[in-house]
Amino acid sequence: MRRKDWLASLGEMSAGMAHEIRNPLGALAGAMQMLRKDATGDETNCRLMDIAIREATRLVNIITEFLQYARPPALNLAEHDLNKVLAETLDLVQHEARTRSNIRIVTSLATGALAALVDQDQFRQVFWNMATNAFEAMPEGGQLTISTSCRHVDAGGRKGDVIEIAFQDTGEGIPKQNLDKIFLPFFTTKKEGSGLGLAAVHRIVDLHGGWIKVESQARHGSRFVVCMPRSGDAGVRLWHEGRTPWKRS
Numbered sequence: 001m002r003r004k005d006w007l008a009s010l011g012e013m014s015a016g017m018a019h020e021i022r023n024p025l026g027a028l029a030g031a032m033q034m035l036r037k038d039a040t041g042d043e044t045n046c047r048l049m050d051i052a053i054r055e056a057t058r059l060v061n062i063i064t065e066f067l068q069y070a071r072p073p074a075l076n077l078a079e080h081d082l083n084k085v086l087a088e089t090l091d092l093v094q095h096e097a098r099t100r101s102n103i104r105i106v107t108s109l110a111t112g113a114l115a116a117l118v119d120q121d122q123f124r125q126v127f128w129n130m131a132t133n134a135f136e137a138m139p140e141g142g143q144l145t146i147s148t149s150c151r152h153v154d155a156g157g158r159k160g161d162v163i164e165i166a167f168q169d170t171g172e173g174i175p176k177q178n179l180d181k182i183f184l185p186f187f188t189t190k191k192e193g194s195g196l197g198l199a200a201v202h203r204i205v206d207l208h209g210g211w212i213k214v215e216s217q218a219r220h221g222s223r224f225v226v227c228m229p230r231s232g233d234a235g236v237r238l239w240h241e242g243r244t245p246w247k248r249s
């Protein structure tokens, strides 16, 4: 318990620190961009300035992402059709896919509404993070299949309708020894990665009483499934009253 308290205050402190760093850093990056515009002549100076701007911008982005994870905004819950929330995000995802090489997107959405009690902005973020991870796992191209379905579960203390949103890619896959680390903040295998995407996804889904399943094989692709209790279920009502009947798998 004491260790948990300690970790919580450490988290609060680093979030505070990140917040204090972000504003002056943003100002710094902005000022350098202005200077760069007027810079003429010396090619080396221009190149050095570009590096400074690029790295400062990268830092601002990492800090922004970290703050979203460490201090998520309060949940703005309402009943939404997850098919619809997903479809709205798909426009952005398809646009992103066109900027990359040889990416094919296949969708197969369940017929009818998939009603769940969610903060739709946060779920858009979940879907976006899943899709960008899939793209990044397929640098030479491949197929991302996004499907939704609903099924009834009655096992392991869970009973009720569960909505499943699956993201399956044909990318590089995840080696077995990394599978239990991918949701940890700052775990990344990418040169320019922040390691905060899946941590945020996990946190958001968890706060909504849902859970995530991952199946992956190195070099054969990965399948991430976001599972959410369908609203109207006793599970959701219980959770809404402050008790979580859904356990993480």
Ligand SMILES: Nc1ncnc2c1ncn2[C@@H]1O[C@H](COP(=O)(O)OP(=O)(O)O)[C@@H](O)[C@H]1O
Residues within 6 Å of the ligand: 129, 133, 134, 137, 169, 171, 172, 173, 174, 182, 187, 188, 189, 190, 192, 193, 194, 195, 196, 197, 198, 199, 221, 222
């Ligand atoms: N679809 C995927 N295919 C293969 N590896 C993945 C996939 N999604 C996540 N990963 C692994 O999990 C790590 C953490 O992902 P994430 O938290 O989104 O951080 P980032 O994308 O910044 O690296 C990635 O660096 C990668 O190793």
Ligand SMILES: [Mg+2]
Residues within 6 Å of the ligand: 129, 132, 133, 196, 197, 198
């Ligand atoms: Mg990511």
